[in-house]
Amino acid sequence: MSEGFRLGIFYTIVRPEEKALLAAAEARGIPTARYDDGEVTFGLEPPADLPGVVINRSVSHTRSVYATRCFAHYGVPTVNAPDVVDLAGDKIRTSLRLAERGVPTPRTIVALSPEAARKAIDRIGFPAVLKPAIGSWGRLMAKVDDGPSADQVIEHKSALGAPIHSVFYVQEFVKKPGRDLRVFVIGDRAIAAMYRRSEDWRTNAARGAAAETAPLTPELSELSVRAADAVGGGALAVDLMESERGLLVHEVNPTPEFKVLAATTGVDIAGGIVDYAVGVGRR
Amino acid sequence: MTECPECAASVENSDKVLGEVFPCRDCGTELEVAATEPFSVQPAPREAEDWGE
Numbered sequence: 001m002s003e004g005f006r007l008g009i010f011y012t013i014v015r016p017e018e019k020a021l022l023a024a025a026e027a028r029g030i031p032t033a034r035y036d037d038g039e040v041t042f043g044l045e046p047p048a049d050l051p052g053v054v055i056n057r058s059v060s061h062t063r064s065v066y067a068t069r070c071f072a073h074y075g076v077p078t079v080n081a082p083d084v085v086d087l088a089g090d091k092i093r094t095s096l097r098l099a100e101r102g103v104p105t106p107r108t109i110v111a112l113s114p115e116a117a118r119k120a121i122d123r124i125g126f127p128a129v130l131k132p133a134i135g136s137w138g139r140l141m142a143k144v145d146d147g148p149s150a151d152q153v154i155e156h157k158s159a160l161g162a163p164i165h166s167v168f169y170v171q172e173f174v175k176k177p178g179r180d181l182r183v184f185v186i187g188d189r190a191i192a193a194m195y196r197r198s199e200d201w202r203t204n205a206a207r208g209a210a211a212e213t214a215p216l217t218p219e220l221s222e223l224s225v226r227a228a229d230a231v232g233g234g235a236l237a238v239d240l241m242e243s244e245r246g247l248l249v250h251e252v253n254p255t256p257e258f259k260v261l262a263a264t265t266g267v268d269i270a271g272g273i274v275d276y277a278v279g280v281g282r283r
Numbered sequence: 284m285t286e287c288p289e290c291a292a293s294v295e296n297s298d299k300v301l302g303e304v305f306p307c308r309d310c311g312t313e314l315e316v317a318a319t320e321p322f323s324v325q326p327a328p329r330e331a332e333d334w335g336e
Contacts, residue, residue: 011302012328012334013302013303013304013315013327013328014300014301014302014303014304014316015303015304018302019300019303022300034301034302036302038328059334059335059336060331060333060334061333061334061335062333089335132332134332134333134335135332135333135334135335136335136336137334137335137336139335140332162332237336253335253336254336255335255336256336257336
């Protein structure tokens with residue numbers, strides 16, 4: 001490691017993932033610089049003492065988008081890159097990109113008004129799923145089983161006020177076998193996979209889904225790497241569902257949590273991210 | 284050692300790092316390490332709408 005090289009961590013809160021990244025850097029003898037996303041400021045001129053690379057761990061999509069742009073402005077690469085953060089943090093743009101690249105994904109219709117949303121849901125058919133374009137952990141997601149419940153969800157979303165809530169991301173409800181898959185991709189390689197099982201139709205680990213190691217079959221690895229590559233590549237978690245049509249990619253997460261995946265599979269994900277980030281910083 | 288700002292229960296600094304979030308053992312409030320020397324905590328930031336992975 002060249003003298004003076006530091007690894008930046010841009011974060012909102014320090015969770016087990018961020019602690020693991022700091023520990024992995026320390027274990028490799030790499031000094032770290034911490035940037036609290038609630039405190040840091042960015043001027044137009046590059047500050048002194050910049051790190052060689054920054055791992056973005058902010059849980060805020062908005063802060064991530066602007067901060068990675070600011071670091072790029074200073075010539076500091078980030079993991080993930082600004083375009084990747086921008087795209088993968090937005091489910092609508094991700095769906096468009098996956099479709100453009102031929103990555104199988106659930107049937108999706110975007111509507112830009114409450115009236116159009118009802119038409120979109122009718123076209124998708126019941127049950128349908130409404131998801132917020134930005135944000136995750138399964139929040140503000142709704143499964144609508146019939147017309148009256150669709151109207152209620154549309155009304156409630158519209159009443160939230162912010163313009164983004166009048167953008168409707170409507171997706172088919174995929175009949176999955178009580179589980180979905182999460183695959184962690186770093187660069188051009190899938191390094192770990194797990195099933196997430198839940199009685200709830202939402203199988204997010206944040207909602208308490210149970211985890212179990214999944215075999216990284218050639219098909220699963222290849223599709224996950226294709227999905228990650230479609231959004232620009234980096235250190236990404238690809239979420240997939242098993243359907244009657246085969247594997248479908250439904251999300252690519254640009255700031256993924258990996259505590260459960262690392263504990264379940266025994267794969268050193270934090271070490272993998274740090275090694276990858278150092279490689280990006282040294283390019 | 285410090286106090287939970289919600290319930291005044293004792294909170295110990297056992298290997299915690301700056302910014303680390305953890306629940307108060309007594310009241311369950313999510314706390315964030317505000318400083319390590321001397322050790323102090325504050326309520327953790329509230330989850331915002333654009334938070335996620």
